[in-house]
Amino acid sequence: MSEDFEIEIPPTFEHLAMVRSVLSSALEAEPILKEERLQDLRLALSEATTNAIEAHNRVGTQAAVGIRITVADKKVTVRVSDQGGGFDPSKLKKHPPVTDPERLEYERGLGVTLMRRLTDECSITPTKNGTTVTLIVHR
Amino acid sequence: MVIEPTFEVAEYGRWAVMRVTGEIDMATAPRLRQHVLTVTARKPDGLVLDLDRIEFIDSTGLGVMVGAAKRMRMIDGGFRIVCSQPHLNELFKITRLNEVFDLYESLEDALTTVTGTLVEGVPTDGAGNPEGAST
Numbered sequence: 609m610s611e612d613f614e615i616e617i618p619p620t621f622e623h624l625a626m627v628r629s630v631l632s633s634a635l636e637a638e639p640i641l642k643e644e645r646l647q648d649l650r651l652a653l654s655e656a657t658t659n660a661i662e663a664h665n666r667v668g669t670q671a672a673v674g675i676r677i678t679v680a681d682k683k684v685t686v687r688v689s690d691q692g693g694g695f696d697p698s699k700l701k702k703h704p705p706v707t708d709p710e711r712l713e714y715e716r717g718l719g720v721t722l723m724r725r726l727t728d729e730c731s732i733t734p735t736k737n738g739t740t741v742t743l744i745v746h747r
Numbered sequence: 748m749v750i751e752p753t754f755e756v757a758e759y760g761r762w763a764v765m766r767v768t769g770e771i772d773m774a775t776a777p778r779l780r781q782h783v784l785t786v787t788a789r790k791p792d793g794l795v796l797d798l799d800r801i802e803f804i805d806s807t808g809l810g811v812m813v814g815a816a817k818r819m820r821m822i823d824g825g826f827r828i829v830c831s832q833p834h835l836n837e838l839f840k841i842t843r844l845n846e847v848f849d850l851y852e853s854l855e856d857a858l859t860t861v862t863g864t865l866v867e868g869v870p871t872d873g874a875g876n877p878e879g880a881s882t
Contacts, residue, residue, distance in 0.1 A: 621774035625749030628803070647834050654805050658773045712817035718806035718842050725841045 610680035611638060616672035617657075619664035627657050627675055631686070638679040640747050648726035649684060649745045655719040656688040656741040663692020663738060682747045683728075691737040749775065750802045754782045755870050760863020761792035762825070764854065768800045771808035780811045787818040793825030795857045798835060809842060816848060825849075827857045 613634045617623040628650050635646055653675070660673045674689040697720055704710045724730045729744035752769035763786045771779055786794060794815065798804070812828065819826040827849045830836060839845040851857035858865075 621772065622749075624772045624774055625770060644834065650803070651805060651838075654772055654803075658805065658807070661773070709820075712813055712820065712847070714810075714813065716806070716810050718809055721842060722806055722838065 610678050613677040613679075615675050617675070619661045619670065619673055621658065621661055624654055624657055624661075628654055630675070631677055634677050634679055635684065640679065640681070641684060641745060645745050649686065649743065652723045652726045652730070652743045652745075653686050653688070655723050656686070656743060659695070659719060659741070660688050660690035660692060660739070663690045663695060667691075667693045684745050686743045687740055688743075689735065689738065689740045693738060694734050695732065695739045696734075697732050751775070752778060753870050754778070756782070756786055756868040758863070758866040758868070759795075759858055760861055762795060762858070762861050762863065763789070763791040763793070764795045764797060764858075764865070766797040766800070768802070770803040771801065771811075772803065772805045773807045776805075776807040776811050779808060780814065783811060783815040783818065787815065787822065787824075790822050791824060793827065793861065794819050795827045795829060795854065797829040797854055797857075799829055799831055799854075801832070801835070804835065804838070806842075809838065809844060812848065813844070827851055829854050829857050 613630060615630055617627060631650055631653055632646065635641055641649065657673060657675065664671060664673065669691055671691045676687045678685040700717060700720060703714045703717060723741070723743060727743045728746045731742045733740045733742065750769045752767060752771055752775050755766045757764040765782060765786060767779065796812065796815065816826045829851050831852045836850070839848065839850060
């Protein structure tokens with residue numbers, strides 16, 4: 609048994625909080641995750657949605673960003689789909705080591721690390737017009 | 748729907764203490780950045796960011812803290828973060844920012860080596876003016 613929640617948002621950052629709320633509400637109805645894991649997934653979802661909105665802004669499209677939340681017995685799956693022209697995570701610039709003073713020059717680029725570390729499964733898949741990020745947290 | 752962030756800047760001797768509450772994400776991080784810029788422009792001896800009552804913070808917010816640490820380093824000032832929330836401490840570990848920042852469990856701990864008394868501030872807008880005041 610699983611339940612789907614699907615929303616589309618305009619590509620503006622003011623909608624991030626609403627996306628997080630939808631996830632919380634979905635899991636209030638089906639509380640299969642512990643609070644700590646819910647917090648992990650909320651953050652990972654927020655990061656993925658932020659990246660999707662940024663991608664739309666970069667290519668200048670007002671198309672909606674799609675978010676699908678599937679709550680099953682033993683896992684929660686979140687898919688964030690954008691039409692932002694594609695994204696290659698292997699081309700992300702690596703940060704200098706934390707012991708390097710130059711590390712303080714890098715204020716961005718932590719989002720993908722957080723998505724990967726806070727979920728049990730994280731995939732970034734190119735699509736025809738953009739990218740789909742899939743985040744899974746097990747019960 | 749977002750829990751709007753609030754920013755309150757207090758003084759403790761020559762140090763500034765900024766208490767942040769609410770949610771910090773890509774939509775609200777510019778306000779945090781503006782407050783950091785305003786406070787660091789006054790060149791305090793140190794800055795304590797008190798995150799104990801923060802509801803949510805993402806990588807953008809963490810990035811603003813990296814910027815704050817950099818600005819304080821440029822003026823030879825101290826930079827400390829108060830955070831006892833396990834989830835936020837976990838984020839610092841995952842990103843290894845716990846090796847960059849000085850983290851403290853409480854404001855008292857963060858100010859142990861600082862001389863001064865706490866002079867409470869009021870919630871301010873990004874320009875350092877009291878919230879709601881006309882500028």
